[in-house]
Amino acid sequence: MAQMELAGRMLEVDENGFLQEPEKWTEEIARAYAAKEGVTELTPDHWTAINYLRKYYQENGICPMVRRLVKETGFNLKKLYDLFPNGPAHSACKWAGIPKPTGCV
Amino acid sequence: MKNNELRFREFFENADSQLVKIEINHLIPLPSPYDKSQVSAWRELDTDQRRRLVCNLDGFIAAGLPVPQNAAEEQKYIDQFVKGLKKLLSRESNWTFLQPLLLSLDFCVKCQTCCDSCHIYLASGRNALYRPAFRSEIFRRLVNKYARKSSSLLSRFGVDEIKLNWATISRLYELSYRCNLCRRCAQACPMGVDNALITRELRKLFSQELGWAPQELHEKGTQLQLKVGSPTGMKPKVVKDNLDFLDKDFSEVTGLNIATPWDKSGADVLLLPGAGDILSFPESIMAFSILCNAAGINWTLSSEAPGYDGVNYGLFYDDIQFVKIALQHARIAKKLGVKKIVMGECGHQHKAMMAVADRILTGELNIPRESSMTFLENLVFSGRIKFDPDRNNFPVTLHDPCNIVRNLGIVEPQRRILRYLCPQFREMNPHGVDNYCCGGGGGLSLLAGANFIGWKVNISGGLKFKQILAAFSDCPGSGVKKYLCAPCLNCKLQFRDLLEYYDAKEKSGIYCGGLAELIVNAMVDLKNPFITWGEY
Numbered sequence: 001m002a003q004m005e006l007a008g009r010m011l012e013v014d015e016n017g018f019l020q021e022p023e024k025w026t027e028e029i030a031r032a033y034a035a036k037e038g039v040t041e042l043t044p045d046h047w048t049a050i051n052y053l054r055k056y057y058q059e060n061g062i063c064p065m066v067r068r069l070v071k072e073t074g075f076n077l078k079k080l081y082d083l084f085p086n087g088p089a090h091s092a093c094k095w096a097g098i099p100k101p102t103g104c105v
Numbered sequence: 106m107k108n109n110e111l112r113f114r115e116f117f118e119n120a121d122s123q124l125v126k127i128e129i130n131h132l133i134p135l136p137s138p139y140d141k142s143q144v145s146a147w148r149e150l151d152t153d154q155r156r157r158l159v160c161n162l163d164g165f166i167a168a169g170l171p172v173p174q175n176a177a178e179e180q181k182y183i184d185q186f187v188k189g190l191k192k193l194l195s196r197e198s199n200w201t202f203l204q205p206l207l208l209s210l211d212f213c214v215k216c217q218t219c220c221d222s223c224h225i226y227l228a229s230g231r232n233a234l235y236r237p238a239f240r241s242e243i244f245r246r247l248v249n250k251y252a253r254k255s256s257s258l259l260s261r262f263g264v265d266e267i268k269l270n271w272a273t274i275s276r277l278y279e280l281s282y283r284c285n286l287c288r289r290c291a292q293a294c295p296m297g298v299d300n301a302l303i304t305r306e307l308r309k310l311f312s313q314e315l316g317w318a319p320q321e322l323h324e325k326g327t328q329l330q331l332k333v334g335s336p337t338g339m340k341p342k343v344v345k346d347n348l349d350f351l352d353k354d355f356s357e358v359t360g361l362n363i364a365t366p367w368d369k370s371g372a373d374v375l376l377l378p379g380a381g382d383i384l385s386f387p388e389s390i391m392a393f394s395i396l397c398n399a400a401g402i403n404w405t406l407s408s409e410a411p412g413y414d415g416v417n418y419g420l421f422y423d424d425i426q427f428v429k430i431a432l433q434h435a436r437i438a439k440k441l442g443v444k445k446i447v448m449g450e451c452g453h454q455h456k457a458m459m460a461v462a463d464r465i466l467t468g469e470l471n472i473p474r475e476s477s478m479t480f481l482e483n484l485v486f487s488g489r490i491k492f493d494p495d496r497n498n499f500p501v502t503l504h505d506p507c508n509i510v511r512n513l514g515i516v517e518p519q520r521r522i523l524r525y526l527c528p529q530f531r532e533m534n535p536h537g538v539d540n541y542c543c544g545g546g547g548g549l550s551l552l553a554g555a556n557f558i559g560w561k562v563n564i565s566g567g568l569k570f571k572q573i574l575a576a577f578s579d580c581p582g583s584g585v586k587k588y589l590c591a592p593c594l595n596c597k598l599q600f601r602d603l604l605e606y607y608d609a610k611e612k613s614g615i616y617c618g619g620l621a622e623l624i625v626n627a628m629v630d631l632k633n634p635f636i637t638w639g640e641y
Contacts, residue, residue, distance in 0.1 A: 002153065014554070015154070015166075015554035016553065060343045060346075061338055065351075065383075065385075065387060067351070067354060067387055068350055071350075078640075101338075102326075102329060102336055103325070103335060103337035103338070103414075103416070103551075104381025104382075104385070104451075104594050105381045
């Protein structure tokens with residue numbers, strides 16, 4: 001298993017850098033992921049999306065549809081890409097500490 | 106080493122070193138603005154990945170096999186491999202595929218006709234490692250020496266030299282995931298040899314005997330589907346909740362009253378969608394819902410796991426997992442008492458349920474199974490829905506999913522729809538049963554660990570991308586929006602990666618979607634266009 005240093009801790013990640021143990025997630029880890037993608041400050045909008053993703057994941061065991069994320073946060077796709085450079089799946093879910101979506105998605 | 110030279114001997118020597126190096130300059134050229142100076146190269150494996158994972162083939166990792174602890178562990182796998190080889194050759198263990206396997210092993214005349222039919226070999230700049238017959242020949246020699254004990258004149262003179270060691274099996278494992286199982290080479294072979302079948306038998310041996318399979322296909326694929334209902338992880342409650350959300354969301358957008366039916370006993374049609382469509386391409390499932398309701402079809406979805414996800418990754422790598430899932434799909438349809446099952450827009454699902462599962466779905470489980478291509482054609486020409494083709498007045502081309510078109514021979518229904526509903530429909534060249542695979546076939550569209558996407562967009566997908574650009578060469582640039590119609594979930598995933606990597610939406614205005622969406626977009630009852638070019 002690959003490991004990555006995030007916020008001063010060595011954590012297990014997959015080959016794409018997604019956290020493998022969502023329960024170890026902290027807000028500091030989200031900031032550390034963001035910094036790796038060149039985002040130095042997380043705004044309230046970032047947290048709106050991240051907190052929604054975490055809540056949905058905890059309730060349903062998977063990531064929400066992007067369409068749902070758009071509707072629930074009120075951020076359109078362009079805005080989501082502005083906030084998260086690699087998009088909802090590759091940045092937002094990763095920063096939120098949710099494992100990479102599986103299956104044909 | 107030159108790109109097109111590779112001796113068999115090298116394959117079983119130097120287990121720790123990379124066999125070939127792929128150079129971007131060797132790959133087939135793409136037209137501007139996609140020439141090599143304008144696209145970024147793939148991500149090289151980092152030192153940590155090279156330390157942890159077996160990477161002795163071509164500098165890419167699809168399967169992600171952990172490096173064994175010691176020589177004893179390597180030997181254990183080698184012994185299991187021999188046992189697996191023998192099973193593949195035995196009627197008791199391999200009654201399903203033994204005959205075509207033997208024919209493909211025995212009748213290759215080494216003419217290499219298959220080379221020029223392979224999109225991977227061609228796009229790689231004719232790298233010898235990717236010859237369809239290279240992999241098969243290694244396998245054939247192993248079978249002859251270890252499972253059949255033949256002592257032909259050739260082997261005594263060392264002409265078909267082979268060694269069974271860690272280098273051989275670890276490279277062969279990765280190499281079995283450098284083929285899209287598209288069977289274009291099988292179609293070209295004058296002897297009818299099926300190199301894709303050999304590749305799939307190899308994957309099966311590794312999975313069933315050694316426990317080796319990419320986790321996207323196994324742990325997070327078939328196992329997750331058997332456990333919760335879908336490789337996406339969607340449980341019945343979540344899938345119903347998602348569809349409920351989509352019904353409302355799309356009712357607002359379209360001005361139609363969309364209500365997707367669930368678990369209707371005795372319905373005429375059970376639609377078996379790919380659940381990935383619900384999550385990632387929801388326009389597809391909504392388009393089916395709109396069309397079925399508009400045409401007055403008595404249809405239903407099933408919320409019983411895994412009846413809402415028609416994928417069956419067993420087709421790609423493992424007979425046992427394949428059978429488990431196919432039986433569950435058929436049993437759910439039987440329980441609901443539907444008259445037929447209609448396959449969603451998903452190629453491997455078509456082949457799994459309509460062809461391969463024929464061998465096991467007998468008696469009361471032999472429920473009629475129909476392709477969405479003919480189903481949609483009947484619906485479009487039924488006269489029950491009014492269309493205005495002018496609503497689709499933009500350039501459209503059609504990708505032929507290998508499993509639907511070459512492997513099942515369903516070529517024309519989708520074309521009759523497009524000729525009627527899309528005034529600017531144009532074919533790719535070649536097309537129909539001669540199409541090139543999208544590059545994600547055979548389960549590869551799911552494999553995204555390490556740096557494998559780089560291989561898929563440059564090598565397995567290179568020729569397809571070139572073909573797509575050529576089909577739209579009369580309207581270059583992003584000013585004209587263009588629709589790449591790919592009626593297959595796996596293909597759409599590959600195209601999403603391909604279009605993103607080449608930035609083709611920005612540079613060329615190319616958008617990819619399915620067939621049902623184009624049909625709905627032409628409905629006169631629609632308030633707003635259904636196709637929104639990826640924006641919402």
